[in-house]
Structures are given as C-alpha cells and as structure tokens.
Amino acid sequence: MKRVEVVVLNWNGWRDTLVCLASLQRLSYPNFGLIVVDNGSTDGSQDQIEARFPAIKVLQTGANLGFGGGCNAGIRRALEQGADYVWLINSDTTVDADALTELVHVADEQAQAGAVGSVLYELDRPEHVQLWGGGKVQLWSGLSRHQLMPASLDFISGASMLLRREAIEQVGLFDDQTFFMYWEDSDLGFRLRQAGWLLAVAERSHVWHKLSASLGKGSPLLDLYFTQSGVRFLRRYAPVASVSVLVMVARMLLKRLLMGDVGRVKAVFKGYLGA
Known part of the structure; x- marks a missing residue:
C-alpha cells in the first residue's frame, strides 16, 4: 500500500486547524503520516496544535511564506520521508473518513494522473458542491472558474490535492517566487499538463471547505x-x-x-x- 504524507498548512488559524486534524485522525486509509506546517503564525498556533496533538511536531517556517511557500516546506519534508503521494489539504476543511482512500484509489488506477482532486462542499451548506476537483481558466479573459460538475480541468484546487511523487520530481513544486497567494495551483496544473500528466478527480473523496477563511471573503x-x-x-x-x-x-x-x-x-x- 502506497505511503501518503498529508500536509496541512496553518497560518494564524489554529482553531480551524484543530478541527481539520481531528477529522484526519478518522481517516480509513492505513498508511499515512501527518505533517503540519506553520507559516510563522503570531497567535500561538504551534503551542495550541502541539498541546492538542502531542504526537505532532509542527514544522515551523519562521515567516509567512505564502500558500505555495508554506506547502512547499511540507512537500519537501514529505518527499524526504519517502512519500509515494503527498496530500495537500487546507486547514479550514473537514474530511470524510474515506476521502484519502478514494484519492489513492483513483491515483493508483490512473498511472498518468499527476494530481487528483476531491469534491469540495460548502462547510455551512454540506450538500452544496463548492468545487468539483478544480477549475478552468479562460486565458483570453483571465477568468478562472471553479468546476461544479464532471468535466476536463485546467488545474486541481490546492484545497485538496493529491500529488504523485514522480510528477512533483518532474515539474517541481509550487512557484512560490512568483505566486505568494492564489493562482499557484493553476500554475502547477498547467505545468503538469504541459509535461504530459493528467488531472483526475476522485468523485467519492468528499471534503467540506470554509471558503476564504484565511483572509475573509471580500477582503x-x-x-x-x-x-x-x-x-x-x-x-x-x-x-x-x-x-x-x-x-x-x-x-x-x-x-x-x-x-x-x-x-x-x-x-x-x-x-x-x-x-
């Protein structure tokens, strides 16, 4: 069974992160590790997380490196620890017990899938689909839209993204020098597809997501x-x-x-x- 390292990025949001970590403890997939990265929080997040989950030693970046930079720190650690897959999951989510099992199942079945996404639902409206795996980008208008039903995708959302080790090693990590926040998952999706990798969605991998929790919608x-x-x-x-x-x-x-x-x-x- 493939080894998965789950990467959760926290930034001044330990309350959401504790809820996310509690849901991850209930995952049915038997072979996974958990890497919590703290992006230089100033609200005591590291102490709160380690107090609630003593088995977790938070990986501290020491500064806010942005979404891509923080995730990259976790991905590097995951690869060092021998991960076959890396699952990036937002700290403002809760996950179904079978969410990771279904992601790995699709990735194992589709050997050319460099990244696999989940179906995300609104946290406050649990039956309402927020995003079906990822989205599409209209390059002429610069319009990026979340996909709400099965279709081909231009990118997998970073809110829940299972990455294959070989794909990461080929195309590289998030471009954290160009994208501090937003569009980094779109860029990675384009690079994966340009390198010949496919993007897939595990329709039975369900995640509930609080939209724009870090900065606030309309900020x-x-x-x-x-x-x-x-x-x-x-x-x-x-x-x-x-x-x-x-x-x-x-x-x-x-x-x-x-x-x-x-x-x-x-x-x-x-x-x-x-x-």
Missing part, C-alpha cells in the same frame, strides 16, 4: 494578492498577455466600482501595479 488583501498573481499567471500563459491582463483587471475594477467599494478598487489597482 481588499484578497483582491490585492488575487490580482497580482492573476496578472503574473496571464503574462506566463495567455496568448496575448497584454489583452488578457487588461480584460481581467478592467472587469475586476468595474465590478468593485459598481459595488461602491473604494478600498477593493484600490487593492485591485495596487495588485496590478505590484505584478
């Missing part, structure tokens, strides 16, 4: 990072990057202007300038 900081990373992504992959960037930024600015949210307008503009 100006979310807009800043999303815009910055989106512009960088389009400059890398869009056929005519200048057109795609213009369309994406204009759409985001217009939407926030119509909402009358000046703070978010400024955040989008700042993200564009910082890209």
Whole structure:
C-alpha cells in the first residue's frame, strides 16, 4: 500500500486547524503520516496544535511564506520521508473518513494522473458542491472558474490535492517566487499538463471547505494578492498577455466600482501595479 504524507498548512488559524486534524485522525486509509506546517503564525498556533496533538511536531517556517511557500516546506519534508503521494489539504476543511482512500484509489488506477482532486462542499451548506476537483481558466479573459460538475480541468484546487511523487520530481513544486497567494495551483496544473500528466478527480473523496477563511471573503488583501498573481499567471500563459491582463483587471475594477467599494478598487489597482 502506497505511503501518503498529508500536509496541512496553518497560518494564524489554529482553531480551524484543530478541527481539520481531528477529522484526519478518522481517516480509513492505513498508511499515512501527518505533517503540519506553520507559516510563522503570531497567535500561538504551534503551542495550541502541539498541546492538542502531542504526537505532532509542527514544522515551523519562521515567516509567512505564502500558500505555495508554506506547502512547499511540507512537500519537501514529505518527499524526504519517502512519500509515494503527498496530500495537500487546507486547514479550514473537514474530511470524510474515506476521502484519502478514494484519492489513492483513483491515483493508483490512473498511472498518468499527476494530481487528483476531491469534491469540495460548502462547510455551512454540506450538500452544496463548492468545487468539483478544480477549475478552468479562460486565458483570453483571465477568468478562472471553479468546476461544479464532471468535466476536463485546467488545474486541481490546492484545497485538496493529491500529488504523485514522480510528477512533483518532474515539474517541481509550487512557484512560490512568483505566486505568494492564489493562482499557484493553476500554475502547477498547467505545468503538469504541459509535461504530459493528467488531472483526475476522485468523485467519492468528499471534503467540506470554509471558503476564504484565511483572509475573509471580500477582503481588499484578497483582491490585492488575487490580482497580482492573476496578472503574473496571464503574462506566463495567455496568448496575448497584454489583452488578457487588461480584460481581467478592467472587469475586476468595474465590478468593485459598481459595488461602491473604494478600498477593493484600490487593492485591485495596487495588485496590478505590484505584478
């Protein structure tokens, strides 16, 4: 049976992380380890996690390295420990007991699958599908959409992503130098597909996810990072990057202007300038 290392990234969110870890303790898959990475939290997260789960020694980055950077620290540790697969699971999730078993089952059946995703549901509406594995990116418009039903995918969501060791070793980790937060999973999905790997979804792997728990939905900081990373992504992959960037930024600015949210307008503009 393949060895899986489960990587959970925490940043100033130990309450959510404790709930996530409790659900992971109930996994039916028998051969997995647990790596908790703390991204330089300032709320006492490491002490809280280690007090509740004494068997876990938190891997401390010492600074906020962003989503990709924090996950990369966990992935490196997982590979050092001989993992065949690495499962990235968000700290603001709870998982079904068979979630990992189903992911591994699909990965074992589909040898060309570099990454396998779960079906994510809204935490506060448990029957409502939030995301079917991942999403698609319209390169001309810069529009990234979550897939809600079976279809081909451009990327697997980093909220629940099983990565094959051989795929990671071929294409590399998240590009944490380019993407501090958001779009790093899209970039990895594009790199995997360019290298010939497939993206798959384990339909019976169920995860419940609290959307935008780290920054908060509608946060100006979310807009800043999303815009910055989106512009960088389009400059890398869009056929005519200048057109795609213009369309994406204009759409985001217009939407926030119509909402009358000046703070978010400024955040989008700042993200564009910082890209």
